[in-house]
Amino acid sequence: MKKRSLSVKVSPAIGSVSAESIVPKEAKAVMTLAHGAGAGMNHSFMVALSASLADAGIATLRFNFPFTENKKGRPDTPAVAHQTIGAVVHKAMKLFPNLPLFVAGKSFGGRMTSQYMANNNNDGVRGIIFYGFPLHAPGKPSIERGDHLKDIGSPMLFLQGSKDEFATWKLITKVCSKLPLAELVKIEGANHGFKAGKKDFIKDLAELTNDWIRIIIIKNQLIYQNGS
Numbered sequence: 001m002k003k004r005s006l007s008v009k010v011s012p013a014i015g016s017v018s019a020e021s022i023v024p025k026e027a028k029a030v031m032t033l034a035h036g037a038g039a040g041m042n043h044s045f046m047v048a049l050s051a052s053l054a055d056a057g058i059a060t061l062r063f064n065f066p067f068t069e070n071k072k073g074r075p076d077t078p079a080v081a082h083q084t085i086g087a088v089v090h091k092a093m094k095l096f097p098n099l100p101l102f103v104a105g106k107s108f109g110g111r112m113t114s115q116y117m118a119n120n121n122n123d124g125v126r127g128i129i130f131y132g133f134p135l136h137a138p139g140k141p142s143i144e145r146g147d148h149l150k151d152i153g154s155p156m157l158f159l160q161g162s163k164d165e166f167a168t169w170k171l172i173t174k175v176c177s178k179l180p181l182a183e184l185v186k187i188e189g190a191n192h193g194f195k196a197g198k199k200d201f202i203k204d205l206a207e208l209t210n211d212w213i214r215i216i217i218i219k220n221q222l223i224y225q226n227g228s
Helices: 044-055 078-095 108-119 144-151 169-177 202-227
Strands: 002-011 015-023 029-034 058-063 101-106 125-131 156-161 182-187
Touching: 002 078, 015 044, 015 078, 029 044, 029 078, 029 108, 029 202, 044 058, 044 101, 044 202, 058 078, 058 202, 078 101, 078 108, 101 108, 101 202, 108 125, 108 144, 125 202, 156 169, 156 202, 169 182, 182 202
Parallel strands: 029 058, 029 101, 101 125, 125 156, 156 182
Antiparallel strands: 002 015, 015 058
């Protein structure tokens, strides 16, 4: 596999952010991967997940949000986060024009990515993967953060821990049940950080992602063949 450090220009006002691509020898797809509110693109979870996805044949483009790039404690506003995601999506399209493109994120990164997708009908994106969608603050169950998901026209994969403090299983199930393009997978025993004692869920997350992406690609190929 090949690793490459990159810089992605977001806008003249916002500036650029760091990114890293990891590309396996025979990639079947490429995926942008946005980090959560509490850690940057080089957090151990993000690095390990990217490496495991590469082993499964999925290239990734990890990146920092501006608040992480500039070492600020407070996460970016949605407007800035959306601009950043859009810039990275277009960078991925430019770098990997022949690979099916998926977008993904951990927690905050996933929610900002889905908000971007809800407001930008990007036909070049095949689907979204959430590694722990943050439906509500811990101890404050609600579903309002999921309202925008109904406006997304792409398939969605929710990988959620059964003990996720940011999304009770009952509520995330309720939200996903109303989304015809969504698939919800329970990671038994995992919390929001995908931890449960010494259990490592990284390989499981990569395998589930790989299986889902493979099916989406096959479905798209069949649609194309039938359409032609």
